[in-house]
Amino acid sequence: MYDVIIVGAGVIGATIARNLSRYSLRTLIIEKNSDVGDETSCANSAIVHAGYDPHPGTLKAELNYPGHLMFSQLCKELDIELKRIGSLTISTSEEESAKLRELYDYGIQNGCEVEIIGQQRLREMEPFVTKKAVEALWAPTAGIINPFELVVALMENAMDNGVELRLEEKITGIAKETGGFMVTTDKGEYEARVVINCAGVASGEINNMVSDKKETIRPRKGEYYVLDHFPAPYVTHTLFSVPSSKGKGVLVSPTTHGNYLIGPSSEFTDSAEDKGTDAPTLKNIVEQAYRLVDEIPMQYVIREFSGLRAYHDSGDFVINSPVPGFINMLGIQSPGLASSPAIGEKAVKMVGELLPLQEKAGWNPRRRPLYRVNTLPVEKRQALIATNPDFGQMVCRCEQVTKGEVVDCIRRNCGARSIKGVKKRVRPGFGKCQGGFCEPLIMRILADELGRDENRINYSNRGSFILMEKTKGE
Numbered sequence: 001m002y003d004v005i006i007v008g009a010g011v012i013g014a015t016i017a018r019n020l021s022r023y024s025l026r027t028l029i030i031e032k033n034s035d036v037g038d039e040t041s042c043a044n045s046a047i048v049h050a051g052y053d054p055h056p057g058t059l060k061a062e063l064n065y066p067g068h069l070m071f072s073q074l075c076k077e078l079d080i081e082l083k084r085i086g087s088l089t090i091s092t093s094e095e096e097s098a099k100l101r102e103l104y105d106y107g108i109q110n111g112c113e114v115e116i117i118g119q120q121r122l123r124e125m126e127p128f129v130t131k132k133a134v135e136a137l138w139a140p141t142a143g144i145i146n147p148f149e150l151v152v153a154l155m156e157n158a159m160d161n162g163v164e165l166r167l168e169e170k171i172t173g174i175a176k177e178t179g180g181f182m183v184t185t186d187k188g189e190y191e192a193r194v195v196i197n198c199a200g201v202a203s204g205e206i207n208n209m210v211s212d213k214k215e216t217i218r219p220r221k222g223e224y225y226v227l228d229h230f231p232a233p234y235v236t237h238t239l240f241s242v243p244s245s246k247g248k249g250v251l252v253s254p255t256t257h258g259n260y261l262i263g264p265s266s267e268f269t270d271s272a273e274d275k276g277t278d279a280p281t282l283k284n285i286v287e288q289a290y291r292l293v294d295e296i297p298m299q300y301v302i303r304e305f306s307g308l309r310a311y312h313d314s315g316d317f318v319i320n321s322p323v324p325g326f327i328n329m330l331g332i333q334s335p336g337l338a339s340s341p342a343i344g345e346k347a348v349k350m351v352g353e354l355l356p357l358q359e360k361a362g363w364n365p366r367r368r369p370l371y372r373v374n375t376l377p378v379e380k381r382q383a384l385i386a387t388n389p390d391f392g393q394m395v396c397r398c399e400q401v402t403k404g405e406v407v408d409c410i411r412r413n414c415g416a417r418s419i420k421g422v423k424k425r426v427r428p429g430f431g432k433c434q435g436g437f438c439e440p441l442i443m444r445i446l447a448d449e450l451g452r453d454e455n456r457i458n459y460s461n462r463g464s465f466i467l468m469e470k471t472k473g474e
């Protein structure tokens, strides 16, 4: 009998798992994919929103502002990249300026640090902004984060503190029983006193397994272009369009690794599996982005991707308990990432109303830091190489990642098991060559570390082999 079963290891499930790992509870998190954070939590704008956008009085407003502040401590404890570069929401017309003032008022009511700045200051701060810009809403506490690292780090720390993780298990049924629930997966059955539904775009289905109050979550797709890092100066803040009924609109933003994101679109799709991109949508994104900046160096585009928002008709987060002991995290679309630390705290309070929460004596909030060899000064690199020559063997030239870092990310709790798993943790494959040079090397390291043939190494989920079989002899 588990005390708590969490459905889904995205940023919400992993945050709650880590928060619960502080207490003497037996907690299990079940994820259908081969890795944590492989759905919406790895396909978003990666902005730690400052909290001026949600309508005051909503759950989004309640959780975004405090959540975004909590990242400073969280990222220190877990060694996650966070840069508070600030955001600028750009108005290019009188009509947009009226909306900007509404956002400013929301910001003040939500407790945020916000300011409306005029053309001159805007241009000094962001020389690449469109000449048509009239003014902007400046939110200095907004940030950018590495969302891949975030979910892995949360889960690793949760596991270091005793949480169990089961990957490649899809929950197919939840039945209320006396004193708890029977959770059925495609591999087995588990009993738990409390179940927390953090299944993202599938959270409606999970709710409907156990609750009579049926819920619908509609996937709303957002497509992006990714630009490589390049030496010339470019935007240094997150530039937002003025939001519309479809969401926050297209942005142009640096990432924590010096790449740039252009996007996202916002269109409903019928399938929770629809993660493709298409030329007309991408063309439209670029047109929208030209309303923010006069230049977009499209020659640096290295990738396109899309993510699915978990849209609930209320437009708000829905955090409730329709059946005693069953807790829903529904409709956690943007600013879900920015709000996640506060959502995690709220979840613990709800669990505390159901189970006794006794703090563990040896709870460790810290994760062993990553090596990040390319950020070390030469002497420190040399010292590290002297302890282990793998740190001198470069496997990814674009992102400057060594074999030592790849091996380390496989050997940790919640370690990488696939090529994408390594990419998300330490970045080989994120650069200009998109894995063309490093993928065979990563495959070999994974094969050695996991004791498998190279043709049994997955790109991501089970069965996504890159090599199928040998075509020649040894």
Ligand SMILES: Cc1cc2nc3c(=O)[nH]c(=O)nc-3n(C[C@H](O)[C@H](O)[C@H](O)COP(=O)(O)OP(=O)(O)OC[C@H]3O[C@@H](n4cnc5c(N)ncnc54)[C@H](O)[C@@H]3O)c2cc1C
Pocket: 007, 008, 009, 010, 011, 012, 013, 030, 031, 032, 033, 036, 037, 038, 039, 040, 041, 042, 043, 044, 045, 046, 047, 048, 049, 169, 170, 171, 172, 198, 199, 200, 201, 202, 220, 221, 222, 223, 264, 306, 307, 308, 309, 310, 332, 333, 334, 335, 336, 337, 338, 339
């Ligand atoms: C285009 C886009 C841009 C965004 N930009 C931002 C932003 O800049 N800032 C921000 O704050 N927020 C942003 N968001 C929102 C943010 O990404 C989400 O709120 C957040 O990632 C949701 O996390 P989650 O854990 O709820 O969902 P997910 O990450 O989708 O995790 C749910 C998990 O549940 C698993 N699961 C589902 N069904 C089952 C089952 N039956 N059995 C087992 N496991 C199951 C899934 O495999 C998945 O891993 C954006 C979202 C999108 C789509």
